[in-house]
Each structure stands twice: as structure tokens, then as C-alpha cells.
Amino acid sequence: MDRGPTLAAFFDRLADTLGLQALVLDRQRAPALPEANAAADPPTLVGHLNLIQANRIQILGHTELDFWMAQNEAGRADLLERLFEDRLCGVIVTDGLAPPDPIVERARATGIPLLGATAGSERVIRTLRRTFSRDLVVRTVQHGVFMDVLGIGVLVSGASGAGKSEMALELVSRGHSLVADDAPELCRPMPDTIEGSAPDILQDFLEVGGLGVLNIRRMYGDAAIRQRKRLQLIIHLEPLTGALREQIDRLNGNLSSTEILGVEIDTMTLPVAPGRNLAVLAEAAVRNFLLAQRGYSAASDLMARQQRAMEDNGECD
Numbered sequence: 001m002d003r004g005p006t007l008a009a010f011f012d013r014l015a016d017t018l019g020l021q022a023l024v025l026d027r028q029r030a031p032a033l034p035e036a037n038a039a040a041d042p043p044t045l046v047g048h049l050n051l052i053q054a055n056r057i058q059i060l061g062h063t064e065l066d067f068w069m070a071q072n073e074a075g076r077a078d079l080l081e082r083l084f085e086d087r088l089c090g091v092i093v094t095d096g097l098a099p100p101d102p103i104v105e106r107a108r109a110t111g112i113p114l115l116g117a118t119a120g121s122e123r124v125i126r127t128l129r130r131t132f133s134r135d136l137v138v139r140t141v142q143h144g145v146f147m148d149v150l151g152i153g154v155l156v157s158g159a160s161g162a163g164k165s166e167m168a169l170e171l172v173s174r175g176h177s178l179v180a181d182d183a184p185e186l187c188r189p190m191p192d193t194i195e196g197s198a199p200d201i202l203q204d205f206l207e208v209g210g211l212g213v214l215n216i217r218r219m220y221g222d223a224a225i226r227q228r229k230r231l232q233l234i235i236h237l238e239p240l241t242g243a244l245r246e247q248i249d250r251l252n253g254n255l256s257s258t259e260i261l262g263v264e265i266d267t268m269t270l271p272v273a274p275g276r277n278l279a280v281l282a283e284a285a286v287r288n289f290l291l292a293q294r295g296y297s298a299a300s301d302l303m304a305r306q307q308r309a310m311e312d313n314g315e316c317d
Contacts, residue, residue: 005032005033005135005136006027006030006031006032006033006089006090006113007030007033007057007089007090007113007115008025008027008030008113010128010131010132011025011113011115013131014127014128014131017119017127018117018118018119018123018124018127019096019117019118019119020092020115020116020117021115021116021117022113022115023093023099023104023107023114023115023116024104024107024108024112024113024114025113025114025115026111026113028111029110029111030089030090030111030112030113031088031089031111031112032089033045033056033057033089033132033136034056034089034136044056044129045057045128045129045132045136046059046125046128046129046132047059047125048061048063048064048121048125049064049067049083051079051082051083054082054085054087054088056087056088056089056090057088057089057090057091057092057128058083058088058090058091058092059091059092059094059121059124059125060091060092060093060094060097060099060103061093061094061095061097061120061121062095062097062121065093065097065099065100068100076100076102080102080103080106083103083106084106084107084110084112088112089112089113090112090113090114090115091103091107091112091113091114091115092114092115092116092117092124093114093115093116093117094116094117094119094120094121094124095117095118095119095120095121096116096117096118097116098116099114099116133189137187137188137189138187138188138261139185139186139187140185140186140187140260140261141183141184141185141186142155142157142183142184142186142196142260143157143182143183144156144157144158144164144182144184144234145164145165145167145168145178145180145181145182145184145206146178146179146180146181146184146196146198146229146231147168147171147176147177147178147179148176148177148178148179148226148229149171149176149282149283149286150176150283150286150287150290152232152233152286152289152290153179153195153196153229153230153231153232153233154231154232154233154234154235154282154286155184155196155231155233155234155235155265156168156234156235156237156282157234157235157236157237158236158237158238158272159237159238161209162237162238162239162272163237163272163278164237165181165206165207165208165209166208166209166278167237167278167279167282168181168206169206169208169214170277170278170279171279171282171283172206172216172220172224173220174279174283177223177224177225177226178204178206178216178224178225178226179196179197179198179225179226179227179228179229180196180197180198180199180202180203181198181202181205181206181207182202182207183199183202184196184197184198185197185198185199186231186260186261187261188261188262188263191262191263192263193230193263194230194231194260194261194263194265195228195229195230195231196228196229196230196231197227197228197229203225204216204217204218204225231260231265232265232266232289233265233266233267233268233285233286233289234258234265234266234267234268235267235268235270235282235285236267236268236269236270237270237272237278238269238270238271238272239271239272239273240271240272240273248269248271251299251302251303252299253268253269254268254269254270254271255267255268256268256269266289268285268289270282270285
């Protein structure tokens, strides 16, 4: 069974970039790295030596090794035990420094990778964080068209032929931007955030029935394309049937939520029927979503006005 990537896999890729040297590297025993955005993993994946909220990969540079040398024998023993706790996935000694012998011995005994790097601590941390955020992040592909509408990332979903592409094209013509058509790649860079982008091969393209594949960037300019966007709202297109009509709340619309990669995304089902301008409705849905984010509800406002009117009429009587 695949245990997932370990620090050994990244050693092979970053050896030349960071001047890495394998001091202790048992590929079979190396622990697997967690997801870069695991919600249940509060410590960061990589950072300077931290024994309070331990990093999965601890970085030891001049400051950390000076701290080690300043300890007495009991202090070093305690530091060693706290460094090699259960969550540890690797230790990297930077700046071309030599690790203390007890750390080397404990790494061999536990199978924890111990690497040396000629690069400085900040460069090692920055490079590993950038690499991990790209390679260890949770990803999925969702069918639909991903748009930037009024600064809000909107995934337009629905069955084939529901009008997603036509709606997207009109939104672009109204000044909004396309992120991805057909198969947006969604990832969770943070525990409560979903971001979407287009696969490289589909970047800039939108398929519209009867027109074929269109290059939106070439037709409308760079402003019509966004590289990536945070997903905040799903607009699901569904043919207007009698059953759907009965489900719709006339005051609040058909609101729900959709779970993607463990994050709940607000979802609005938009009935599709001849004569309905879907782009205008989508814009209105996004504007209403923005108002809701600021705490305003048109339905609540209307009911409050009705209540006041009833109370005023009662006083008149």
C-alpha cells in the first residue's frame, strides 16, 4: 500500500537546488508526510526548530545549533527526546553545518531522515514550503465552468446542455473573467479555503455549443482570464420542472451547501427556462451573496417591513 510521499522523495528533486546531502536516509523507514493543509495538523510542515508546536520537518541552522551547544548534558538529552517525538518526519541541518553526533545516532535508530544542506535556513524553508504547497495539497476535479464574477469565485454546475458555457460567455462579455471551463482543478490550500484553476492544456479556452472552442484571452484580452480564484459560491443550473418549482422558497430562493474537499460551499440552484437571462440572474445571485456576507437579508428586511406595517395598522385601529 502506498504510504504517500516522504522527505526522501523531495530529497531527490531538491538535492541540487538546496545542496542537500543524505546524512541518514532510510527510504523504507522514512515516515510519510501529511497533507500540506491537513485541518487536524496544526503545526506547520516545515520551519525553524520548534518544540512547542513541533514542525513535521525541523530545520537546524546556526541559531539552533548554538542553542544545542549552550545546553548541559541533561538539557541536550531532553532536547533530543523532544526533537524526535512521534510526529517528526525529518531534520535538515542547513548552512553546511555538521549535526551533533547524538542527533545522527537517534536518526539512525528511528529511521527519521537527516539531511544536510549548503543553503541557508530561510532558503530551505521557503523552497520546501513552496514545493509542499504545490505537491501535498489535496486536489479534485469538478465538472462545470469556474468564473470570477464581481470578485467572487463562482462554479457554474449543471447537466450537459444546461447552458453553462453560454452563461459563461455572456458573463465574460459583461466584463467578468473565466478561470476554467469543463474540468476546473480544485485544491484546499488552507483548511477552510478552496481554490480553483484550469488544467494547463485547457487554460484560456471555453467550449460553446454551435461555436466550438473559443480562446477567451485572444478574443477579450488578458483581463477576461484569471489564473486561479477562491471558490465561494456554486450556481447549479437545473431545468425548471413542476417538482423544482415546489421546492423553491419564494423568499430565499433554493439555497443549500455543497461539500468539496471537506469545505462547505454555499450553493444556489438556478432554474433554467426559456426567456430567462442566466447571466443577469448569476450577477444578481452574486450581488445578493455579497450582501449576505455583510449581514443583509432581503427576505428578513421584507418581513420586518411587513411586521412594522401590521403593527402600525394595529395602532391605527
